[in-house]
Amino acid sequence: MVDFLGEHYLWVRAFHLISIIAWMAGLLYLPRLFVYHCDAKKGSELSETLKTMEHRLLRYIMNPAMAMAWIFGGLMLYISPHLMENGWMHVKLTGVIIITVFHHALGYWRKDFLKDENKHSSKFYRVMNEVPTLCMIVIVIMAIVNPF
DSSP, X not given: OHHHHHHTHHHHHHHHHHHHHHHHHHHHHHHXXXXXXXXXOTTSHHHHXXXXXXXXXXXXXXXXXXXXXXXXXXXXXXXXXXGGGSXXXXXXXXXXXXXXXXXXXXXXXXXXXXXXXXXXXXXXXXXXXXHHHHHHHHHHHXXXXXXX
């Protein structure tokens, strides 16, 4: 199995990157939708439209993309376990864990909007919108530069 995956490592890597791009798009877009949702009147047509958009983004794009990113990333580590000997990989994986926790927080907040029980301001979601960006910067630097 390792031989087969090793022969197709570049394909695994490509699908990992594609998954990450799709996942990051959702992680950056969903908090922005929440900003608009905060300003929408409860029960309004806009609020109901945003609920549908948020659900579809999370369920049909973000969740599968996150799962595929973890699967393909795990396969890359399976093929090249020596990567775990590097400090930069530990920092990178910490960033991935943080954005995974953030992903689940977005799902929790979406449920609050669904019940019209949002507890946060639009400013809160604007600040939260920066979390995936900061993690992405760290993850990319670790993966490309391998600083330590």
